[in-house]
Amino acid sequence: MDLGLSGKKAVVTGSTKGIGRAIAETLIAEGAQVAICARKADEVEETLAALGPQATGQALDVSDAPALRSWVAESAEAFGGLDIVVANVSALAIGDDEDCWRRSFEVDLLHTVNLVEAAMPFLEKSEAGAIVTISSVSGREIDFAAGPYGTFKAAIVHYTQGLAHKLAAQGIRANSVSPGNTYFPGGVWQQIEQNQPDFFQEALALNPTGRMGTPQEMANAVAFLASPAASFVTGTNLVVDGALTRGVQF
Numbered sequence: 001m002d003l004g005l006s007g008k009k010a011v012v013t014g015s016t017k018g019i020g021r022a023i024a025e026t027l028i029a030e031g032a033q034v035a036i037c038a039r040k041a042d043e044v045e046e047t048l049a050a051l052g053p054q055a056t057g058q059a060l061d062v063s064d065a066p067a068l069r070s071w072v073a074e075s076a077e078a079f080g081g082l083d084i085v086v087a088n089v090s091a092l093a094i095g096d097d098e099d100c101w102r103r104s105f106e107v108d109l110l111h112t113v114n115l116v117e118a119a120m121p122f123l124e125k126s127e128a129g130a131i132v133t134i135s136s137v138s139g140r141e142i143d144f145a146a147g148p149y150g151t152f153k154a155a156i157v158h159y160t161q162g163l164a165h166k167l168a169a170q171g172i173r174a175n176s177v178s179p180g181n182t183y184f185p186g187g188v189w190q191q192i193e194q195n196q197p198d199f200f201q202e203a204l205a206l207n208p209t210g211r212m213g214t215p216q217e218m219a220n221a222v223a224f225l226a227s228p229a230a231s232f233v234t235g236t237n238l239v240v241d242g243a244l245t246r247g248v249q250f
Helices: 018-029 041-051 065-079 098-123 148-170 188-195 197-205 215-226
Strands: 009-013 033-038 055-059 084-087 130-134 173-179 237-240
Touching: 009 018, 009 065, 009 098, 018 033, 018 041, 018 084, 018 215, 033 041, 033 065, 041 055, 055 065, 065 098, 084 098, 084 215, 098 130, 098 148, 130 148, 130 215, 148 173, 148 237, 173 215, 188 197, 215 237
Parallel strands: 009 033, 009 084, 033 055, 084 130, 130 173, 173 237
Antiparallel strands: none
16 A cells, blocks of 8 residues: 655654654655654764665654754755654653653643644645654553653643644644654663563553564554555544553544
């Protein structure tokens, strides 16, 4: 199936590892141009070298709103426009202290809002404008991340569905993806496996499939929602969790 992504122009935050990198790789494999960002300059450089000439990017902290806006504008100028915005960065703040609440608000939620607002002038000129935000199953059920992480992941779904309603008449779609537990080298679940093996086994046992998801499986969902192949899909939250959660979505 041709997703129709060839020639499309995208920005993806937090895209040097895990789900974000898989999203960038998948969009490029489908023929898109992709701008990436992450905090560490060496990781950005390594990722750009691996992604090839269809990629550009820079190191920045997405909680720095002026820097984020500048990156979006510079990316759009380099590409000659923007069609796709993917808000992927998370602070992964699981604790319940004030700093975790502040970091989750600034990195998970406010970065998403600032990213969309910075990209809006370019999306309005696109014939296939698409916004995809990355939420989490922790945003729709009470689990070990029920504090700031789960709270702001839920807020992202609400924000995204509000965007979908507001922007539909302009032909700009907005959807979210809620990954379940996703395992990859250097990721949080590998760290838990190494440092909290009992908790890791408990979490793994909750997956009816007997395994955790992969970044590529999450990226596939994002690529579809971002593509013209999903031209009548907007305002949805696509759960990709291998039946981990039990809540019924109507």
